[in-house]
Amino acid sequence: MKLDSLAxxxxxxxxxxxxxxxxxxxxxxxxxxxxxxxxxxxxxxTFRERLLSGKSGLVEVEGRSLFLTVQVPPVRLLVIxxxxxxxxxxxxxxxxxxxxxxxxxxxxxxxxxxxxxxxLLAEWPDDAFAQIGTLDRYTALxxxxxxPKIDDPxxxxxxxxxxxxxxxxxxxxxHARRLERLGDAGLSPEATARIHGPIGLxxxxxxxAEIAVSILAEVVATLRRDRIKGRTAGKPADCMRxxxxx
Amino acid sequence: xxxxxxxxxxEAETWRRAGRxxxxxxxxxxxxxxxxxxxxxxxxxxxxxxxxxxxxxxxEGDVIxxxxxxxADGRARVLEFGVADETAWRAGLSCGGRIRVFVxxxx
Numbered sequence: 001m002k003l004d005s006l007a008x009x010x011x012x013x014x015x016x017x018x019x020x021x022x023x024x025x026x027x028x029x030x031x032x033x034x035x036x037x038x039x040x041x042x043x044x045x046t047f048r049e050r051l052l053s054g055k056s057g058l059v060e061v062e063g064r065s066l067f068l069t070v071q072v073p074p075v076r077l078l079v080i081x082x083x084x085x086x087x088x089x090x091x092x093x094x095x096x097x098x099x100x101x102x103x104x105x106x107x108x109x110x111x112x113x114x115x116x117x118x119x120l121l122a123e124w125p126d127d128a129f130a131q132i133g134t135l136d137r138y139t140a141l142x143x144x145x146x147x148p149k150i151d152d153p154x155x156x157x158x159x160x161x162x163x164x165x166x167x168x169x170x171x172x173x174x175h176a177r178r179l180e181r182l183g184d185a186g187l188s189p190e191a192t193a194r195i196h197g198p199i200g201l202x203x204x205x206x207x208x209a210e211i212a213v214s215i216l217a218e219v220v221a222t223l224r225r226d227r228i229k230g231r232t233a234g235k236p237a238d239c240m241r242x243x244x245x246x
Numbered sequence: 247x248x249x250x251x252x253x254x255x256x257e258a259e260t261w262r263r264a265g266r267x268x269x270x271x272x273x274x275x276x277x278x279x280x281x282x283x284x285x286x287x288x289x290x291x292x293x294x295x296x297x298x299x300x301x302x303x304x305x306e307g308d309v310i311x312x313x314x315x316x317x318a319d320g321r322a323r324v325l326e327f328g329v330a331d332e333t334a335w336r337a338g339l340s341c342g343g344r345i346r347v348f349v350x351x352x353x
Contacts, residue, residue, distance in 0.1 A: 001353070002352075002353055006259050006262070006352055007259055013255075025324055028322030055284065055285065057285070058274055067272070097252075
């Protein structure tokens, strides 16, 4: 691989733009295709499928065996609420190599002392999102404040941006009220059904650390839903619960 | 996406820019219960330092040795590893899977 191609691949990843490196495995020749060039490429249709799955792999094209290195942006986790659960969650998310940002406009909560080594924005969600750039489908969002003024706008933005995971903390009762509010705000039932609420896999979690585990397990289960055995249609978290029950 | 493949490619670039010989190994095909998915990287530099993995540690030694040849002659190649008894002349995968690894030099 040319150093230029490697550097470009790294630069695209830093910029959260997908890119595909096409390698002819017979002679090692390569070309890097950037996001803006996907649609006009002869392999456009293959690229589209590959970008959806995020999986690298071999394709046969006119008798040549081409390896596609599919690079999608690193998975980002936006945590709304600089709360106790978030404090437990951040180091765990870092261990999973998630790119974590904590957002909370309440400056008493959003302090570097409470969140060492974490990207922390003491802003309202919409202002914070404007600052960090577009939310995308490689982004997960967990709303943990219990405060509709903070959680609701973040959930609306995440659903509109088609974030791959959207979760909200709160009891079934408060989640039902949340769904009503979001409906009143103009979101369809199909859209709000994508919210994982109450958030997290049902592992009987009690402590903030246990709740953090259940949230991160649900994020991973959503990210890796293709690999979950015995999966049926519907939310992966529910499927897993049913599988365990059965 | 949870893999360290991001840091591996960054390190490959850093090593090359520092003037070291660098090879990149990529899992391009797997059959059976392969330990690392297609697209996984192992980056090797001329002093034998390496980062990442293409298996559970079963064939890395062999890939690193081959990579040093790739760094020397610049010719990209595909390596294949199967269960130990099928390819006794080379390292094997105890899990019973089979993998193909593409090794190229960073120029």
